[in-house]
Amino acid sequence: MIAKPHAAEVTLPSEREVRVVRSFQAPRDLVYRAHTTPALVQRWMLGPPGWSMPICEVDLRVDGTYRWGWRSDEDGKEFGFHGTFLEVDPPARLRHTEFFDAGNIDEDMGAGHAVVTLHFAEQDGITTLTTNIEYQSQKDRDAAMSTGMTDGMEMSYQNLDKLLETDAAG
Amino acid sequence: MIAPDALLDATFAALADPTRRAILARLAEGEASVSELATPFDMSQPAISKHLKVLERAGLVTVARDGTRRPRRFNPEPLSDARACIERYRETWEQSFRRLDALLDELQRRDAGGAEGDPQPKEEA
Numbered sequence: 350m351i352a353k354p355h356a357a358e359v360t361l362p363s364e365r366e367v368r369v370v371r372s373f374q375a376p377r378d379l380v381y382r383a384h385t386t387p388a389l390v391q392r393w394m395l396g397p398p399g400w401s402m403p404i405c406e407v408d409l410r411v412d413g414t415y416r417w418g419w420r421s422d423e424d425g426k427e428f429g430f431h432g433t434f435l436e437v438d439p440p441a442r443l444r445h446t447e448f449f450d451a452g453n454i455d456e457d458m459g460a461g462h463a464v465v466t467l468h469f470a471e472q473d474g475i476t477t478l479t480t481n482i483e484y485q486s487q488k489d490r491d492a493a494m495s496t497g498m499t500d501g502m503e504m505s506y507q508n509l510d511k512l513l514e515t516d517a518a519g
Numbered sequence: 520m521i522a523p524d525a526l527l528d529a530t531f532a533a534l535a536d537p538t539r540r541a542i543l544a545r546l547a548e549g550e551a552s553v554s555e556l557a558t559p560f561d562m563s564q565p566a567i568s569k570h571l572k573v574l575e576r577a578g579l580v581t582v583a584r585d586g587t588r589r590p591r592r593f594n595p596e597p598l599s600d601a602r603a604c605i606e607r608y609r610e611t612w613e614q615s616f617r618r619l620d621a622l623l624d625e626l627q628r629r630d631a632g633g634a635e636g637d638p639q640p641k642e643e644a
Contacts, residue, residue, distance in 0.1 A: 375623035393618035
């Protein structure tokens with residue numbers, strides 16, 4: 350029987366960072382490919398239902414650039430990200446800058462950019478992906494995290510509970 | 520009245536510090552005065568007061584009145600907002616990751632059955 354993949358975990362390792370950890374039932378070269386091959390990225394990196402990713406251009410090399418663009422099928426809203434690769438080390442590590450393109454949505458994601466580091470680790474056929482996003486200020490991070498692209502999601506509060514418990518125990 | 524976004528910023532800022540999270544965890548067990556808090560944390564009262572000010576600004580700690588005592592109390596309400604925000608953010612990622620699970624499954628099945636003359640993989644089309 351195949352174990353269910355762990356749900357994504359979100360932590361705030363410092364005032365300017367947010368970290369997302371998720372494991373996948375697949376070898377890491379495949380997970381890496383799914384993050385770097387545009388036709389594959391466009392099939393999953395979509396966020397909430399109703400969004401598609403018509404733009405995905407990736408020049409996968411150090412100093413190469415990428416551009417991602419999303420579109421809401423419902424109301425035609427568009428936004429995106431672009432940036433430059435700082436490290437390309439397949440299939441273990443990727444590091445790139447991330448600038449927000451507001452498109453025609455009203456969200457204020459802050460003026461600054463982020464540096465995103467992806468780390469792919471494989472053990473027993475399971476790949477754990479750690480995505481670390483470092484903003485230039487706490488304000489930028491909180492603005493990015495508060496951006497309301499999702500509505501009506503079910504709430505569970507286990508992550509921050511865990512954070513508080515860990516610190517209380519330590 | 521602080522705007523909701525500013526309150527959220529204050530909540531995140533208050534929670535970013537491990538000492539303040541520990542103070543909150545202590546107050547979650549019951550109210551305590553500044554001097555009662557200073558002892559277990561091995562910190563001076565002014566240092567504790569400084570942390571408490573940040574927590575009070577975020578609305579996470581309130582000051583009660585009990586005669587001449589001014590015990591601090593934990594107020595969990597702002598946490599619901601912060602937690603809801605983190606959870607929404609997590610859920611956005613999780614929705615994409617569930618699609619990635621399905622795609623990885625499909626790619627592995629295709630790789631396993633590749634010798635049988637599968638249709639041309641989409642990503643190379």
